[in-house]
Amino acid sequence: MILPALTEAKSPFFRPIKYSLFPPLGLATLAGYLRDDDEVVLQDEHVEELDVEDEPDLVVIQVYITSARRAYELADRYRRKGAWVALGGLHVTSLPEEATRHADSVFLGPGEDTWPVFLDDFRAGRPKALYRSTVRTLDGLPRIRRDLIKHPLYLVPNSIVVSRGCPHVCDFCYKEAFFEGGHGFYTQRVENALAEIERLPGRHLYFLDDHLFGSARFASELFDGMRGMGRLWQAAGTVQSVLRPGLLEQAVAAGLRSLFVGFETLNQKSLKAQRKFQNLRRDYGTAVRRLQDLGVMVNGSFVFGMDEDDPSVFERTVEWAIGQGIETATFHILTPYPGTALHHGIEAEGRLLHRDWDLYDTRHVVFRPRGMSVEELESGYWRAYHDFYRWGSILRGASSKNHPIAALRHFSYAAGWKKLEPLWDWVIRSRQVLRMRPALEQILRGFGQQAEEVAAGGDAGGKPDRASVRREAT
Numbered sequence: 001m002i003l004p005a006l007t008e009a010k011s012p013f014f015r016p017i018k019y020s021l022f023p024p025l026g027l028a029t030l031a032g033y034l035r036d037d038d039e040v041v042l043q044d045e046h047v048e049e050l051d052v053e054d055e056p057d058l059v060v061i062q063v064y065i066t067s068a069r070r071a072y073e074l075a076d077r078y079r080r081k082g083a084w085v086a087l088g089g090l091h092v093t094s095l096p097e098e099a100t101r102h103a104d105s106v107f108l109g110p111g112e113d114t115w116p117v118f119l120d121d122f123r124a125g126r127p128k129a130l131y132r133s134t135v136r137t138l139d140g141l142p143r144i145r146r147d148l149i150k151h152p153l154y155l156v157p158n159s160i161v162v163s164r165g166c167p168h169v170c171d172f173c174y175k176e177a178f179f180e181g182g183h184g185f186y187t188q189r190v191e192n193a194l195a196e197i198e199r200l201p202g203r204h205l206y207f208l209d210d211h212l213f214g215s216a217r218f219a220s221e222l223f224d225g226m227r228g229m230g231r232l233w234q235a236a237g238t239v240q241s242v243l244r245p246g247l248l249e250q251a252v253a254a255g256l257r258s259l260f261v262g263f264e265t266l267n268q269k270s271l272k273a274q275r276k277f278q279n280l281r282r283d284y285g286t287a288v289r290r291l292q293d294l295g296v297m298v299n300g301s302f303v304f305g306m307d308e309d310d311p312s313v314f315e316r317t318v319e320w321a322i323g324q325g326i327e328t329a330t331f332h333i334l335t336p337y338p339g340t341a342l343h344h345g346i347e348a349e350g351r352l353l354h355r356d357w358d359l360y361d362t363r364h365v366v367f368r369p370r371g372m373s374v375e376e377l378e379s380g381y382w383r384a385y386h387d388f389y390r391w392g393s394i395l396r397g398a399s400s401k402n403h404p405i406a407a408l409r410h411f412s413y414a415a416g417w418k419k420l421e422p423l424w425d426w427v428i429r430s431r432q433v434l435r436m437r438p439a440l441e442q443i444l445r446g447f448g449q450q451a452e453e454v455a456a457g458g459d460a461g462g463k464p465d466r467a468s469v470r471r472e473a474t
């Protein structure tokens, strides 16, 4: 089983830490369906040199858009050697005709229903060329084969997903295309999710769910069950879910310490155009303050290049994010992934510049924007990163915090990710990534402050008093 990497992740010169964060959870999930006497090796090219001299009967490759070229190269190589090659994942689902040229079997959508059927077919000597997922459930999943994951190579080996998809339908998102033909959002049973969490060693967890708060009932029961487990965790959620009374407090009491929030744009018209309705007319500032008051760090996600954006968008967005004291920001250039509504629209308007999937990495402009030139969009994107992570900006963001401990935490986290990149590069090369986890946990804990007070004393169902949280911290 192979997770191929895009070129950048294998660079001999510099390796961004983001590629050493998470193990290949999708493939480890599929490996759970194998029999005890099946011999299986899981290789992740983001963190190791691939051994392609082996002679397997079956090769399984997960294909993302940015690693598609490498995935097809590997697939062709193994097919020439006589192995049966199975390709699946997001990119294959969007463009099955393209993938078919490099595969013996192609899988559309999530693999939990089709993969076991294929395994039976394969063992019986009659595997099909195409498998399309239609049954969507996470009930009765076998155990994820975490034993196949090379833990020391990842900063966050405890990544976990307890749901699939998302209840929303944003135009630029992969989600609608990937889940076509069945439910687009479904969760595990709470007891199964809790059992999976119990099995994970250590304290730190990272929920990779698109929207952990997508079902308020599920999330509430999950957080209730996690209370007292002593976990520290990170996740993703929407502005809407942050503003919802009660749920966030429950999450914090269960150990939430940092949340990835899709703000995407400060422009209401753009939100509407992208059908990001759940963000419409929500007070972003209140959402950030709610998170900060509860001791949750914010990773704000922003997208540049929507039709309403002009060259002033970069500075406005960055200024807003720094002013709000957002700890880390992820900027993206709007990218029309094949299969999405955004892609259909831009293609129909003749604005697509090329189909070089290597460059569909949200850092390159692949379509003709409306309100600025391609060069302005690309340089504005890089400027946004530069301006947000300048020492002066980090200090300004940190000083917006009301407490020195919160300011120190802001400073350590923001500087740790961006300013210490050469150090991360060295850590990755010396294969010491896992050793950095205690430092990450320490920062997430807020050096033992704020959120732990809420967890210990706060009423999970109610709204803690902002002033009292600050007083406790002091």
Ligand code: B12
Binding pocket: 003, 004, 005, 006, 009, 018, 019, 020, 021, 022, 023, 024, 025, 026, 027, 029, 030, 060, 061, 062, 063, 064, 065, 066, 067, 086, 087, 088, 089, 090, 091, 107, 109, 110, 111, 112, 114, 115, 161, 173, 174, 208, 209, 210, 337, 360, 361, 362, 363
């Ligand atoms: C974690 C993550 C990462 C991690 C690590 C990836 C990893 N180790 O798997 C990191 C940080 C490295 C990363 C980087 C990037 N990512 Co990323 N990432 C994710 C994220 C949040 C979760 C993936 C995950 O673990 N899901 C949970 C598991 C259980 O599901 P799964 O992996 O999809 O596997 C299931 C199915 O896909 C299927 N399946 C997969 N392969 C196969 C094969 C076969 C044979 C079968 C039968 C089934 C099958 O079965 C599995 C079980 O259901 C997704 C969002 C998402 N919801 O998928 C984005 C996502 C995959 N990333 C994306 C992007 C764009 C990127 C970047 C380009 C971002 C950037 N600007 O740098 C880079 C480059 C990625 C690359 N290497 O090429 C896009 C991909 C779009 C696309 N069409 O391919 C996504 C969808 C985010 C988004 N909403 O746009 N990413």
Ligand code: SF4
Binding pocket: 165, 166, 167, 168, 169, 170, 173, 174, 175, 210, 211, 238, 262
């Ligand atoms: S809220 Fe996020 S995950 Fe859900 S559809 Fe929109 S972009 Fe995709």
